[in-house]
Amino acid sequence: MGFSGDNLKGFILALLSSGFIGASFIIKKKGLRRAAAASGVRAGVGGYSYLLEPLWWLGMITMIVGEVANFVAYAFAPAVLVTPLGALSIIVSAVLAHFILNEKLHQLGILGCVMCIAGSIIIVIHAPQEQPISSVQEIWSMATQPAFLLYVGSVIVLIFILVFYFAPQCGHTNVLVFTGICSLMGSLSVMSVKALGTSLKLTFEGKNQLIFPETWFFMFVVATCVITQMNYLNKALDTFNTAIVSPIYYVLFTSLTILASVIMFKDWEGQSAGNIVSEICAFIVVLSGTILLHSTKDFEKSPSFRGNYTPLSPTLSTRLCSGNGDLLQHEEQEEP
Amino acid sequence: MGFSGDNLKGFILALLSSGFIGASFIIKKKGLRRAAAASGVRAGVGGYSYLLEPLWWLGMITMIVGEVANFVAYAFAPAVLVTPLGALSIIVSAVLAHFILNEKLHQLGILGCVMCIAGSIIIVIHAPQEQPISSVQEIWSMATQPAFLLYVGSVIVLIFILVFYFAPQCGHTNVLVFTGICSLMGSLSVMSVKALGTSLKLTFEGKNQLIFPETWFFMFVVATCVITQMNYLNKALDTFNTAIVSPIYYVLFTSLTILASVIMFKDWEGQSAGNIVSEICAFIVVLSGTILLHSTKDFEKSPSFRGNYTPLSPTLSTRLCSGNGDLLQHEEQEEP
Secondary structure, X not given: OOOOHHHHHHHHHHHHHHHHHHHHHHHHHHHHHHHHHHHOOOHXXXXXXXXXXXXXXXXXXXXXXHHHHHHHHHHHOOHXXXXXXOOHHHHHHHHHHHHOOOOOOOHHHHHHHHHHHHHHHHHHHHOOOOOOOOOHHHHHHHHOOHHHXXXXXXXXXXXXXXXXXXXHHHOOOOHHHHHHHHHHHHHHHHHHHHHHHHHHHHHHOOOOOOOOHHHHHHHHHHHHHHHHHHHHHHHHHHHOOHHHHHHHHHXXXXXXXXXXXXXHOOOOOOOOHHHHHHHHHHHHHHHHHHHHHHHHOOOOOOOOOOOOOXXXXXXXXXXXXXXXXXXXXXXXXXXX | OOOOHHHHHHHHHHHHHHHHHHHHXXXXXXXXXXXXXHHOOOHHHXXXXXXXXXXXXXXXXXXXXXXXXXXXXXXXXXXXXHHHHOOHHHHHHHHHHHHHOOOOOOHHHHHHHHHHHHHHHHHHHHXXXXXXXXXXXXXXXXXXXXXXXXXXXXXXXXXXXXXXXXXXXXXXXXXXXXXXXXXXXXXXXXXHHXXXXXXXXXXXXXXXXXXXXXXXXXXXXXXXXXXXXXXXXXXXXXXXXXXXXXXXXXXXXXHHHHHHHHHHOOOOOOOOHXXXXXXXXXXXXXXXXXXXXXXXXXXXXXXXXXXXXXXXXXXXXXXXXXXXXXXXXXXXXXXX
């Protein structure tokens, strides 16, 4: 229930991250539109003129800044706090789209925003405090505790089953296969990002952690997880509509990340039952708000901005990769 | 944050009340349908055959039982806890309508239900404990404290302005006039119902409160407030569609009741800021869920059950009166 200085830093960074990421989609979209207007060839039909458009690059930089802020936020505050706040980027992009791109937000979409905000406030109030970590070896001992190893083991087994059994069989008909792989992988990504972020934070504070092999191991895990996640997210986005992939991915990813964080960092240890139940309920509220915002965006179809609510893929590379892909994909869909 | 025995009793009574009231609408509706099928004359076009239908009377009794449970709940738990839980009756009637009357619930309506439940859980967890009251004079001193007298004074002035200035001018064009009068009056109704309920509870416990003039005064206030509220609720329902009146009324009524309770019973005194903010956010979530459930019920119009979400008028007589009126009105609307 307390709100430590580190939690506050993490909270502000998560808010900034959502602001930047939400804004980046609008800026990129404006860049794509301007490039299409200038060259007459749209990105969806093979044009690359957007690469000459400064606005598109500004959007890209905004997104990277947002992702870095998100990465650093994980070093300060528990994942139980940072991850659900990612939903706020959807609100930022919805509100900016409403005012800057003249995309009318459906009334129920506004309700969805209100719910995301109310749920986020409750999550922030009930966020657990983390034990201060003094070295990467401490994280290593958390990561190698039996309960978390069991989680990692189950995740890897599930991923293998999904990749080698279900993906060839029904990967292209069932949306849960590819998004499931991404989300399972994503929960490991966030945990390793958190471990790496914390060791880098300690290094910047003067306690060099780069001398420990554990730091490099976490770096390797981050790279592996993020690349796998990116690969399967692209497969999911190639196969299914973003409007279907995004909310499912957000729900699965956020739930699994919270589960992983609760196991590894024991976020809920020492918290009252009331606190934990409040957090879970608030998380459900944020998810519901997100789903509402997603499902109502098609109620009033607007000509050229169906892809503006896509900032749901929550790690750097996946978003760098999918963000652009989404927009291209959507541009394509809009051609009648 | 604690959950006393009295709070638990009040909570269970409020749940039972919502269950009974939610079910009563379905039973009454089934009775009306059966009566219409038997006599060939519908209630909306002047038939009174439903008065011979036992099912309709069963629905009426269920509703009275629910209202009594609601009344008693106020004697045990704070209004901040009991009032928002009234939203659960909407869920009960929506779910029962789905299964018994084969009214398909829209997917977003289900989301609305989920939100109402999540919000209610958070409200219940954070509900304040009430100081035990030992006599009606204690309530009297709460009701005559300057802050609450100021609230009552402002409410009465506002009601007079609405009744004598706005009602003749724009009562039939602006939905906020009649619903505003009802809601302002309603907040006083609930406070006096709570005072009366508590004194009756004390009387049953052996401490006779009927010897005090304060008890009779509260009884007089209950009667006056409820009759005025009933009168203006009927005006509102006669003038505007129930689908518009109900959610606005619910939002205004519940907000004003909580405000009145917080002033009179000092529900929030001694609570942490985090608790109060959580309660407010959870209340917003329940309101949003209610609005969502209401706005999506027209998405899939079904032939003869548009009035099933009406149990929003929260005190005995208003609901006894409006409940039936609603159904009649809706029956009427359904005639092409």
